[in-house]
Amino acid sequence: MVSARDPAIPEISVRSVTKRFRGAVALHDISLTVERGEFVTLLGPSGCGKSTLLKLVSGLSPASDGCIEVNGMTPENAREIMSFIFQDPTLLPWRTVAENVGLGLELEHAARDLRKERVVEMLQLVRLDHVARRYPRELSGGMKMRVSIARALVSRPRILLMDEPFAALDEMARDRLNEELLRLYAEQKWTVLFVTHSLAEAVFLSSRIVILAAHPGRITHELRVDLPWPRTAETRESSEFEEIVTQASRLLRGVVMA
Amino acid sequence: MKKKSLLLLNSLIVLACLLGLWQAVVWLNHLPAYLLPGPGAVALAALDRLPSLLNSLRITTIEAAAGLAASIVAGVAVAMVFAQWRWLRQLVYPYTILLQTVPIVAIAPLVIFWAGPGIFAVTVVTFIICLAPIIANTTQGLISVDENLIHLFMMHKATPSQILLKLRLPNAMPSLFTGIRISAGISVIGGLTGELFAGSTRVGEGGLGYAILYANNQMETSYLFALVVAATVLGFAFFFVVMFFEWLALHNWHESSRPQTAE
Numbered sequence: 001m002v003s004a005r006d007p008a009i010p011e012i013s014v015r016s017v018t019k020r021f022r023g024a025v026a027l028h029d030i031s032l033t034v035e036r037g038e039f040v041t042l043l044g045p046s047g048c049g050k051s052t053l054l055k056l057v058s059g060l061s062p063a064s065d066g067c068i069e070v071n072g073m074t075p076e077n078a079r080e081i082m083s084f085i086f087q088d089p090t091l092l093p094w095r096t097v098a099e100n101v102g103l104g105l106e107l108e109h110a111a112r113d114l115r116k117e118r119v120v121e122m123l124q125l126v127r128l129d130h131v132a133r134r135y136p137r138e139l140s141g142g143m144k145m146r147v148s149i150a151r152a153l154v155s156r157p158r159i160l161l162m163d164e165p166f167a168a169l170d171e172m173a174r175d176r177l178n179e180e181l182l183r184l185y186a187e188q189k190w191t192v193l194f195v196t197h198s199l200a201e202a203v204f205l206s207s208r209i210v211i212l213a214a215h216p217g218r219i220t221h222e223l224r225v226d227l228p229w230p231r232t233a234e235t236r237e238s239s240e241f242e243e244i245v246t247q248a249s250r251l252l253r254g255v256v257m258a
Numbered sequence: 259m260k261k262k263s264l265l266l267l268n269s270l271i272v273l274a275c276l277l278g279l280w281q282a283v284v285w286l287n288h289l290p291a292y293l294l295p296g297p298g299a300v301a302l303a304a305l306d307r308l309p310s311l312l313n314s315l316r317i318t319t320i321e322a323a324a325g326l327a328a329s330i331v332a333g334v335a336v337a338m339v340f341a342q343w344r345w346l347r348q349l350v351y352p353y354t355i356l357l358q359t360v361p362i363v364a365i366a367p368l369v370i371f372w373a374g375p376g377i378f379a380v381t382v383v384t385f386i387i388c389l390a391p392i393i394a395n396t397t398q399g400l401i402s403v404d405e406n407l408i409h410l411f412m413m414h415k416a417t418p419s420q421i422l423l424k425l426r427l428p429n430a431m432p433s434l435f436t437g438i439r440i441s442a443g444i445s446v447i448g449g450l451t452g453e454l455f456a457g458s459t460r461v462g463e464g465g466l467g468y469a470i471l472y473a474n475n476q477m478e479t480s481y482l483f484a485l486v487v488a489a490t491v492l493g494f495a496f497f498f499v500v501m502f503f504e505w506l507a508l509h510n511w512h513e514s515s516r517p518q519t520a521e
Contacts, residue, residue, distance in 0.1 A: 060409050084413050086406045094428045094511045107414040107424070135511045155414070 009072040011036045011159060011191040012057060017066030019052055019217075026052050028216035030066070034191060041194045041206040043248070045256050049217025050195045054161050057193060058084050070159065078159075083152035087164040089144035091136040097147050098123065098132040104155045122150040125184065142173040149181075153188075162194045166201070175233070178204055182231055199252065203244050204231060211248070213255040221251045295480040300487070303480035310469070311481075315488050318465035321377055322449040322496065325384025326441055332385075333392025334434065340393075341400035341426055342418070351397070358390035362448065366455045380452030380465065387448035388441035395437030399430025432512050435504040442496040450489060466492070 012034035019027040027049040034040050042050040055061040056068055059075030070078035083104075091100045102119045110118075123129040126146040136144055145165060152160065166174040178201060185192065196202050202209050203225055211221040225244055227235060235241055277297045283289070284296035291299050304311055336354070340347035366383050373379040403426055411421050453467025464472075466489045473482040 058409075058413065060412060079413055079415060082413070084409065086410070088404075088406065090404060090406045090410055092407070092425070092428070094431070103410075103424075104414045107411065107416045107420055137511060137513065 013069045015067045017063045020064045025216040028218045039192045039207045041202040041209050043202045044212030045214050048212040048214040051163050054163050058161050081158040083157035085152045085162040085165045089148040093136050096133050101150045118154050122154045126150045160190050160192045211251050292477050292479045299480045300483040304484035314466045314469040318449045321380040322445040324381045326388050326445040328385045329388035336393050337396035340397045354393050362387050366452050370455050383452035384445050384448035388445050391440040392437040395433040399433030400426045403429050439500050442500045446493040
């Protein structure tokens, strides 16, 4: 699934993209192809533009130069098949958990019955059906993030764009959510573009890691993660895992030092 | 709950002590009622002229409430326009501050000159004085929305009106209520000020401001005190009504109404 290049249109195709902010080059000549079903993580020091690249793919911010296609469409036109998950849960505090999860369908004027059904389904998926009527302020950080994920999944996206979604959580909550994310990934067969600055998280989740350097932001290395699927908590204890983390760490150190 | 009723009892005791002290000062110094009436004399004056006191209270209540309500409607509408068009906000917003700095005692005679004396003119004065806090606070609430939330709505292809109604407006509710609370307090002052200039279309009958002026001219100091107490209570009542609506609208989700666990 990971190694074979599909002759069909790639899910995400970034070709010679440059992004400038008021003259400063944030991203320089980025080319990246993500095939259907891949879990690709962008890893790099702060200021390398990994979040910016994610914003470009989502169409929330336009590229200065180059071309981005999502399933053969412009990012704006591909919004229906994409969902963005932010670093903060960004829940609407005045809505209950269920109302937050149903937001996307509501904005798209989906029928009430369908909405209800999907919300229940998504809350079961992230194991939060027992807090459907609660308000965000009553939830823990990890629970809020799961609500945010449920909200992103409710419109059945094919592509997930995740911008350091677990960065604000403690390590235990983060590990648990990583495992949960992979369980869903195996079930739902998404394509994922994930941003993090945590090495262990990147290695655990990804089928491929893309390492970026800063000033200007550019891709320096790519690293395949050939750990067997399904990955569980035990995967983190294997010697192969340690090996890849060491390898990635060495590459990343080279990038930061340079 | 027990603690709360104890607190209430204590405040009532403090009130009783203050009233007792006041009465004692009047008695011990043999002050005449026209100079400083005791609380007893004030209560008697209030009872004696209860119908006209209640009528004045009714008139001022109508003026202040109508002016406040109109300022909320107009203020929210203006704030929504400001939130939607940034350039317009930058162009016009500074001038709304003039509403706050303009001396209302100077404006009131003008308004009465234009609108003619009576309840309507006083309502307009109240409206003017209440408008600025509503506009300022609501605008702030409408524009200070987390950028990621805007992005979230954009990812779902939300229309501008969906962003306004489902994101900006609910986000502005807490600051809108802050504005209303400020305006509720000054709405009664606005009403009284307006009435000082043109509270009445018939001699001897008008709102609290007019009645205060009248009682002052007639040297009915006891009744004057009763009117002042009535105006103060009215301001309090406005404030608490707004607090109640605020609680109703926000207690489910907003931090301000989270039950206090520690003191």
